[in-house]
Amino acid sequence: MLTEAVIGRPDPRLRQWVDRYLGYREDAPVPHVRREVAGAFVVLILGWGDPLDVTDPRAPGRGAYAANAFLAGPFDGWCATRTAGTGTGIQVLLTAPAARRLLGLPLAELTNRAVPVDAVAGWLARLRDELAGDPGWPER
Known part of the structure; x- marks a missing residue:
């Protein structure tokens, strides 16, 4: 269950690449499964x-396991x-072109x-x- 959420907007110079940030803390004392849209x-x-x-x-091999x-x-x-x-962290919503520009990855790879x-970038x-x-x- 989400116990803490903080929404942040990126600097105007980044808004063509980053939609928003979400800082979160989530506590799940028992396994929690959800469908993501x-x-x-x-x-x-x-x-x-x-x-x-x-x-x-549809393809379990395309997932990430035991990753934070x-x-x-x-x-x-x-x-x-x-x-x-x-789990605690920051979720960043990147626009599709940002994957190529910031990460050096073609969108098809993601x-x-x-x-x-x-596995993508040490930085x-x-x-x-x-x-x-x-x-x-x-x-943060």
């Missing part, structure tokens, strides 16, 4: 704490997330997939670690 954004989760699974029921930081491309159908424990950030894992070390949402 299809969307056109690339979702970047820079999380710390207990990991989760992101799966596409991942990229999920645009999906043309729903995907599922499964978590237990406490479409209908979830990929741990460690994302370092950014996650820096954010986790900051004391609160304003600093």
